[in-house]
Structure formats: C-alpha cells, structure tokens
Amino acid sequence: MSNGENSWGVSFSRIAWLEDAIKQHGNVSFVKRHDDIVIEVEQNDGTHITVLCLDEYALGKAAVLRAFKEFPEVNFISVGGNWNGYTPEAKELCLSKQVGLYNSSELTGALWKDEFWKFHYKDDDGNPSYPYK
Amino acid sequence: MNFGNFTTKMMMEIRHIHTSKPELVSVFGFGSFFRTDTPSDCDLLLVVKDDSSDLGKLHAELSSVFLILGKRISIDFDLTILTEKEHARKPLLEHKNLIPISQLA
Secondary structure: OOOOOOOOOOOHHHHHHHHHHHHOOOOEEEEEEEOOOEEEEEEOOOOEEEEEEOOOOEEOHHHHHHHHHHOOOOOEEEOOOOOOEEOHHHHHHHHHOOOEEEOHHHHHHHHHOOOHHHOOEEOOOOOEEOOEO | OOEOOEOHHHHHHHHHHHHHOOOEEEEEEEOHHHOOOOOOOEEEEEEEOOOOOOHHHHHHHHHHHHHHHHHHHOOOEEEEEEEHHHHHOOOOOOHHHOEEEEEOO
C-alpha cells in the first residue's frame, strides 16, 4: 500500500528500512532523505551517492527511464528486498549510465565500492550473477 | 468474467484505459486479488511496446492513470510494467497463471 507521499507506491516501511540500512553501513558518513524516496548518501571517502528507493518485484527498462526523467540526479536505484529484482535490460541501461541498480542482498556490497555501480556477486564460474527477473 | 475480487466493471475501466494508450499491448492480472477473498492489493502486469517512443513517460502516465482509477474505486493497484521483450522471458513467479484482462486484437 502506498503512503500517499510518492507516486511510485513505495510504503513508508520500505523507505524506513532502506534509510536505516544505509545509516548503519560502515562506509557511509552522511545520510539525508528528501522527496520521500530520495536518499542522499556520502561515503567515507567523500563520494556522493543519490539513492532512489523503490519496491519492485521486477523492475523493467520503462521504470528505469521514468526514474532517470523524474530524478536526473539519482545514480543508485534500490528495488527493495531480496525477493525483488530487475530485468537484464534495466541493468544494462543502468550500467551504461554508471547508475547502481540493486536489491537489498546487493546493497551492502555496493556501498563498500568506490565505483558502486559495478558491484556484482559472482557465480561458481566467476561470472557476474544478478537477481534477474 | 469473474476471478476473485475482479469485477466486470473493473475490466471495463481497464479496457477503457487500454484504448486510450495505443503503446499498451496487454494487461494481465495475477496474485491474491484474483484468487482469495482477502487481497491486499490488485497486481497487474502491463506490457508495453518495445518501440514505444518514450518508455519513461509512458510508465509515468500509466502509473498515474491507475492511481486515479484506484482512488476512484478504492483499490490499490500494484503495477509491473514490462516491455514485450522483457515479458517474453516470463519473469514473474505467476507468469504461467496470468489472467488476460485486455489485449490488442
């Protein structure tokens, strides 16, 4: 259910969870939320990240393009919990723009990286592994 | 047509939206709204044309029109909007059980 304060239907519980998780991260020195679903983050080395908090089971290319249009300053998109994910088209688009696109299982690892948009887990063969839908 | 809480009136409303958005290819229903008496919201999959001129704008417009409809009929719509190519990979858990609501002829 939407809390009525954003046009993406993201609930307050999802927003609060993400904000808290970022605040507790060991490589984060500053956090400030605005526009309900946008979280400004500074890593310990001063790198600035603007996170968009979404809650999508399968985030597609159209949603990414809408996010770019509505929040051009965003360079990190969170799709929500471990069960959520994104399509290969959405990931490729974000990688091409140096925008991080992650679910919560990837969040911690990405925030440790300077080039946070490049983070990924690897499969048994050493290839990138993503929570694709 | 009668699936769970889905009514003919809702189907007509959604088909009306569909006729006003030529880049919208199909609308499917899935989830608890169509299967149980105690749904939390109404999950819809909207499939849009791969070559839509402005996918971001289309996503925003569809989200807005379903938000307005939801407020009018007191239903929370939870939309998943995918292109035809994305839809072809059947990414949803319930993809095999999608309920067609509105499709282009």
